[in-house]
Amino acid sequence: MKAYVPNYNLICPTNLNQALNILSEKKVKLFAGGTDLMVLFETGKLTEGEYLSLHAISELKGISENNNEILIGSLTTYNEIKESLIIQNNFPLLISAAKVTGAIAIQNRGTIGGNIANASPAADTPPALLCYEAKITVKNKKEERKIDLSKFYLDYKKLDLAPNEIITCIHLPKKKIEGNEYSFYHKVGTREGQAISKVCFSLRVIIKNKIINYFKLGLGSVSPTTILAIQTEKLMAGEMLTKVLIKKAQNEILKDISPIDDIRSSAKYRKKITQNLIGHYLELILKENSYK
Amino acid sequence: MIQIEVTLNSKKIKLKGHPMERLLDSIRNTGAIGTKEGCGEGECGACSILLDGKLVNSCLIPLAQVEACEIITVEGLAEGKKLNSLQQSFLQCGGAQCGICTPGMLIASTYLLNKFPIPSREEIKEGLAGNFCRCTGHTKIIESIENLNKKGCHYEGVCSKL
Numbered sequence: 001m002k003a004y005v006p007n008y009n010l011i012c013p014t015n016l017n018q019a020l021n022i023l024s025e026k027k028v029k030l031f032a033g034g035t036d037l038m039v040l041f042e043t044g045k046l047t048e049g050e051y052l053s054l055h056a057i058s059e060l061k062g063i064s065e066n067n068n069e070i071l072i073g074s075l076t077t078y079n080e081i082k083e084s085l086i087i088q089n090n091f092p093l094l095i096s097a098a099k100v101t102g103a104i105a106i107q108n109r110g111t112i113g114g115n116i117a118n119a120s121p122a123a124d125t126p127p128a129l130l131c132y133e134a135k136i137t138v139k140n141k142k143e144e145r146k147i148d149l150s151k152f153y154l155d156y157k158k159l160d161l162a163p164n165e166i167i168t169c170i171h172l173p174k175k176k177i178e179g180n181e182y183s184f185y186h187k188v189g190t191r192e193g194q195a196i197s198k199v200c201f202s203l204r205v206i207i208k209n210k211i212i213n214y215f216k217l218g219l220g221s222v223s224p225t226t227i228l229a230i231q232t233e234k235l236m237a238g239e240m241l242t243k244v245l246i247k248k249a250q251n252e253i254l255k256d257i258s259p260i261d262d263i264r265s266s267a268k269y270r271k272k273i274t275q276n277l278i279g280h281y282l283e284l285i286l287k288e289n290s291y292k
Numbered sequence: 293m294i295q296i297e298v299t300l301n302s303k304k305i306k307l308k309g310h311p312m313e314r315l316l317d318s319i320r321n322t323g324a325i326g327t328k329e330g331c332g333e334g335e336c337g338a339c340s341i342l343l344d345g346k347l348v349n350s351c352l353i354p355l356a357q358v359e360a361c362e363i364i365t366v367e368g369l370a371e372g373k374k375l376n377s378l379q380q381s382f383l384q385c386g387g388a389q390c391g392i393c394t395p396g397m398l399i400a401s402t403y404l405l406n407k408f409p410i411p412s413r414e415e416i417k418e419g420l421a422g423n424f425c426r427c428t429g430h431t432k433i434i435e436s437i438e439n440l441n442k443k444g445c446h447y448e449g450v451c452s453k454l
């Protein structure tokens with residue numbers, strides 16, 4: 001253990017108002033499941049000072065729904081997401097993401113709010129959430145804002161989040177789009193569960209009468225933040241899926257991504273893998289639709 | 293410093309320490325040193341415990357977060373002086389060598405068996421994916437759990453919150 005424990009404090013409010021009050025009065029950093037922060041702590045890299053634990057705030061837990069959306073409390077764990085019937089039935093990409101995030105002990109403790117706020121470009125749930133046009137609510141003592149997750153990531157580890165704000169909730173719209181829905185989640189890493197992604201690929205396509213009615217591609221580890229492939233989406237939406245279009249998409253994707261070399265992989269490999277994954281999964285969809 | 297009350301292996305006790313002290317250290321400081329430290333970073337599972345019935349890594353949990361929780365460690369598995377059927381199966385099948393990973397393996401297996409009383413090989417592998425053994429290889433550990441199935445003795449839960 002490299003950290004000097006007495007130089008840290010962890011306060012544990014039991015409701016959201018208490019937490020927001022504390023945040024408005026003094027400089028404290030948020031602490032949820034701790035699965036990112038405790039690793040920094042262990043290695044002596046966690047900034048010393050006072051932290052505010054969200055673990056006892058029941059308003060931030062659990063999954064519910066209203067007419068238009070499914071609401072996931074930011075403190076909801078991977079395990080709770082995996083076991084939720086509403087999520088299983090409507091958001092398969094999120095289930096796949098939860099399943100490949102860490103091993104079971106991490107899934108029992110790590111939270112979806114922590115995964116979003118940790119802002120790792122390699123985080124495994126944002127690519128899935130982006131495919132469902134997720135929004136998040138952030139609150140401070142005075143007001144709350146609801147923002148698109150796709151606009152939340154500003155740059156590497158930079159978020160549209162003030163120090164006095166808490167992410168309280170993730171919203172997944174219940175939008176029905178006509179056609180057949182295909183979704184594929186693929187994490188490329190040395191081991192599926194525990195390893196950090198080299199590339200995280202989350203694709204959601206809806207086809208109606210051979211025309212691409214909806215196209216979202218969420219990606220991790222290929223840019224300074226997790227991203228939606230906007231250029232590729234523009235190319236694909238409204239088009240008829242053909243072999244030629246798939247080839248074009250494989251080129252277009254290079255405009256969306258800007259991978260780097262690091263200890264886990266190289267930029268060249270990441271580009272190639274992303275192109276191959278697009279090719280592979282779009283071919284699968286094409287095959288299915290050429291019989292219809 | 294804080295003082296909180298927890299239930300450790302069915303006994304109510306008080307834990308005293310700094311709020312950010314790792315639960316792993318607080319538990320070991322009570323004298324219950326069955327729970328081991330391997331990596332200290334959530335990767336190896338040597339520090340696995342059941343917290344309110346859920347499998348977690350005690351190296352990643354700060355003391356302040358476990359007020360009023362129920363904790364089961366490897367010391368809570370035996371029935372008095374008698375090893376439970378899972379522990380006996382590890383003995384019979386050579387599921388332990390140096391023993392460092394064993395407490396974590398037993399706890400992760402307990403969680404698994406509470407969910408899937410007769411787990412498939414795939415379920416066992418997934419259930420133990422966060423636990424590393426550097427001695428026996430994982431085959432004998434998997435066999436220790438499968439051996440339990442063959443004998444048809446289902447594992448009985450140890451945690452009231454499961």
Ligand SMILES: Cc1cc2nc3c(=O)[nH]c(=O)nc-3n(C[C@H](O)[C@H](O)[C@H](O)COP(=O)(O)OP(=O)(O)OC[C@H]3O[C@@H](n4cnc5c(N)ncnc54)[C@H](O)[C@@H]3O)c2cc1C
Pocket residue numbers: 029030031032033034035036037038039054074075100101102103106109110111112113114115116117118122123124125165166167168192193194195196197333334335
């Ligand atoms: C062994 C291991 C394996 C892992 N594998 C994966 C993996 O495969 N894929 C993956 O994506 N991640 C992985 N992780 C990382 C981690 O588990 C996840 O990012 C997890 O979701 C973090 O959630 P947490 O609640 O533990 O966050 P914490 O560690 O508590 O916090 C992380 C950050 O988020 C902030 N934060 C937390 N909650 C909020 C909130 N509600 N509002 C605003 N800010 C908040 C904190 O201030 C902190 O900066 C792994 C970690 C370990 C130790």
Ligand code: FES
Pocket residue numbers: 328329330331332333334335336337338339340349350351352
């Ligand atoms: S010591 Fe906790 S997981 Fe390795």
Ligand code: FES
Pocket residue numbers: 387388389390391392393394424425426427428
């Ligand atoms: S028995 Fe030695 S590490 Fe598993």
